[in-house]
Amino acid sequence: MEGYSRRLGRGMAVAAILLLGLGTPVLAQTLMSEDQARAAIAEKYGVEVLRIEAADVDGKPVFILRVMNPRGNFNEAFQVNMLAVDRSSGEPVPQFRHKPAGYDLSGGADTGSVQ
Helix, strand or coil: CHHHHHHHHHHHHHHHHHHHHHHHCCCCCCCCCHHHHHHHHHHCCEEEEEEEEEECCCEEEEEEEEEEEECCCCCCCCCEEEEEEEEECCEECCCEECCCCEEEECCCCCCCCCC
């Protein structure tokens, strides 16, 4: 019986260590660098990245990118837009979010509008 209780104790100790390990959040999350974000967005959307800034949207680290469409024979040629990109996934962050009273703008960055 002593061997059984010893094995049971070891098994419970291993289970506790595994549960504690699974329950702890990952603190060292890999985030994209500016160069990685610049290259990924330029390739994915076929745009030129003019400016990139680190920011937070809803408590998540993001990059705010100012991008320009390439030249060409289409209405949106040379159009400049701003994108918020999640630094952990590389995916764009939606500008509008559903709220109980309707939509809410992210307010991620100053658009630098001319008055």
